[in-house]
Amino acid sequence: MARGKPPVTDRSAAGVARQMRHAREGEAEALGTLLQTYRNYLRVLAATCIDRDVRGKADASDVVQEALIKAHQCFHQFRGATEHEFLSWIRRILVNTLTDLHRKFSLAGRRVSRERSLESLVDHSSVMLRDLAAARGR
16 A cells, blocks of 8 residues: 555445455455545544543554554455445454554553443444535535
């Protein structure tokens, strides 16, 4: 996933499904484009979920980059076929990445309640973004 100009992609349901199909067929560029398409979306979600205590040690872009690398490495495990399924899968990877980050810098170590609250926060932020986009599209 090269930095620079964002890829031009067809964000329609058919376009996203086509990108997923090409990515499954082993086209690295298609997978890179698919992941790049959601970089800003993930960055907004990550920015809302990083605790103040951790912000000085990592920023949202770092977290998203790590999540995208994991998604790239694990794409063969993705079984969905729709944008909604893809977003759910990639948000789960983001939540796991955020959980690992908070665990790394937390003195308390692993806290299941914190993992659940991160997932809930990402889900809530995702719904707010979707509603905002829908309102702007009216």
